[in-house]
Amino acid sequence: MIRLAKLCLLALAAGVWAATAATDTARLPAAQLQKAVRSDSISIPTPGELFAALEKPGKTNWSAQYREPIPMTYRNRAQIALNLGGLVADGFIAVEAKDSQQVKNIGSDIIKLAKALGVSEKLLSRSSSINEFAENNEWDTLQEELEATQNEVKSSMRSHADQDLVILVTLGGWIRGTQVVTEAIMQDYDERSAKVLRQPALVRFMQSKIDAISPELRGEPLVKDVSEQLGEIQKLVSFPPGRAPTVDEVRKVNEAVDRAMTEIESKELPK
Amino acid sequence: MKRCLPIFISLCTLGMSIGVRAETDTEVRARKEALEVAGAFSNDGFKVRDGHWCGMLMPHEHALVAVNLYAGNHYWFSAAAAEPVKKIAVSVYDETGKQVPTESYNNGEKAAAGFSVANSGQYYVSVDLVEGEQGSFCLVYSYK
Numbered sequence: 001m002i003r004l005a006k007l008c009l010l011a012l013a014a015g016v017w018a019a020t021a022a023t024d025t026a027r028l029p030a031a032q033l034q035k036a037v038r039s040d041s042i043s044i045p046t047p048g049e050l051f052a053a054l055e056k057p058g059k060t061n062w063s064a065q066y067r068e069p070i071p072m073t074y075r076n077r078a079q080i081a082l083n084l085g086g087l088v089a090d091g092f093i094a095v096e097a098k099d100s101q102q103v104k105n106i107g108s109d110i111i112k113l114a115k116a117l118g119v120s121e122k123l124l125s126r127s128s129s130i131n132e133f134a135e136n137n138e139w140d141t142l143q144e145e146l147e148a149t150q151n152e153v154k155s156s157m158r159s160h161a162d163q164d165l166v167i168l169v170t171l172g173g174w175i176r177g178t179q180v181v182t183e184a185i186m187q188d189y190d191e192r193s194a195k196v197l198r199q200p201a202l203v204r205f206m207q208s209k210i211d212a213i214s215p216e217l218r219g220e221p222l223v224k225d226v227s228e229q230l231g232e233i234q235k236l237v238s239f240p241p242g243r244a245p246t247v248d249e250v251r252k253v254n255e256a257v258d259r260a261m262t263e264i265e266s267k268e269l270p271k
Numbered sequence: 272m273k274r275c276l277p278i279f280i281s282l283c284t285l286g287m288s289i290g291v292r293a294e295t296d297t298e299v300r301a302r303k304e305a306l307e308v309a310g311a312f313s314n315d316g317f318k319v320r321d322g323h324w325c326g327m328l329m330p331h332e333h334a335l336v337a338v339n340l341y342a343g344n345h346y347w348f349s350a351a352a353a354e355p356v357k358k359i360a361v362s363v364y365d366e367t368g369k370q371v372p373t374e375s376y377n378n379g380e381k382a383a384a385g386f387s388v389a390n391s392g393q394y395y396v397s398v399d400l401v402e403g404e405q406g407s408f409c410l411v412y413s414y415k
Contacts, residue, residue, distance in 0.1 A: 026362075026364075026369075026370040027364075027367075027368045027369050027370065028333070028335070028364050028368035028370075028395065028397075029368065030368060032333065032335065032368070033335070033337075033364075033366075033368050033395060035335065036335040036336055036337045036395050037324060037326070037334075037335065037336045037337070038336070038337045039324060039336070041322035041323065041324070042320075042322045042323060042324045042336060042338060042410070042412070043336065043337050043338055043339060044339065045320075045338075045339050045340070045341065046320060046321075046322075048318065048320075049320070049340075049341055049344060049414050050341060052318075052341075052343075052344055052414060052415065053341035053342060053343040053344045053388075053391075054343075056343035056344070057343070140318065143318065144318070144319070144321060147320070147321035147322075148321050151321050151322070192342070192343060193343075195342040195343070195390070195391055196341045196342055196343065196391050197391070198342075198390070198391040198392055199339055199391060199392065200392070201337070201339060201366065201392060201393035202339040202393070205337075205339075241366070241390045241392060242389075242390050
């Protein structure tokens with residue numbers, strides 16, 4: 001009740017918020033920008049943000065973006081982490097499609113892969129929350145729950161000295177999200193939607209995080225391959241500000257992330 | 272009530288999360304306050320992202336974080352600080368460092384800045400100490 005009262009007060013305050021356009025032309029020097037903090041928990045957007053932007057110009061056929069269920073029996077921890085991220089992105093797709101059965105199926109798969117990595121048993125309660133919210137069609141809450149689940153998996157990894165795997169979860173989610181978004185844009189091209197693909201700094205940041213993981217993990221064939229492909233993807237998403245990529249440019253991004261995703265899903269690891 | 276649930280979940284996660292470094296009590300308090308500011312935007316359909324950035328505000332220094340935003344989305348960046356900070360401000364800069372015009376909310380140790388993104392890419396959010404002495408702050412953001 002107290003919380004609600006506080007929210008009401010804030011809402012009232014909103015009435016007197018000044019819409020203050022920044023009329024001055026303040027500018028921060030490049031040296032200062034370089035020192036800015038960059039962190040996984042705030043600098044890397046969630047699949048939910050990407051999908052929200054994609055949908056602005058018009059409805060997206062989310063159920064057309066489903067993929068076949070992926071194997072649950074990977075033995076390589078890096079591959080499990082990458083696929084876990086991809087599954088979280090799938091969860092967001094199912095939420096966008098408002099498909100409760102699909103959400104439940106993916107929620108169950110997320111828990112299976114998370115357990116394979118030895119993350120906290122507390123995640124089991126997340127699984128039942130996801131099922132409950134899906135049954136009650138609480139889509140906004142489900143999206144929050146998926147984000148919280150992903151963050152809890154990452155927190156558990158950090159506490160188990162698996163810090164290096166965290167960026168792989170994030171990367172897997174971004175690759176799967178980009179695969180879906182590029183497919184959706186190609187199916188129904190709209191310049192406004194296509195503009196979401198411009199993310200060179202984001203890809204550069206993920207690449208820098210991968211460069212910082214242990215040499216052993218970085219040297220694993222799958223991680224090495226995906227990292228190399230990321231360099232190529234970075235070039236493909238470096239459009240000039242304000243210009244929407246053409247259908248052909250979107251296709252090129254799609255082909256690149258498709259290749260990476262196929263390798264991530266495959267039971268045959270690269271040698 | 273449903274609108275409050277995401278905030279509740281975020282607060283619960285706050286209690287459970289194990290970050291790279293442990294948050295201080297004042298950062299936790301600042302984060303709770305920042306989430307309450309962000310919660311007000313939930314009434315307009317904004318979703319609070321489950322992530323945050325906490326740190327120390329110093330006089331005459333920008334506390335600056337890089338974020339990656341998508342064209343078409345509208346964002347609100349909400350921050351709160353703990354005593355002895357008296358007043359803060361939030362501002363946004365584009366990838367070249369040029370300040371972006373925003374709507375703003377300022378209420379002493381709480382502040383927020385919101386804008387619609389025209390071009391996808393990297394932006395920088397600055398939290399500044401306007402009045403008071405150095406102290407902890409926390410920033411969260413919401414989008415729709």
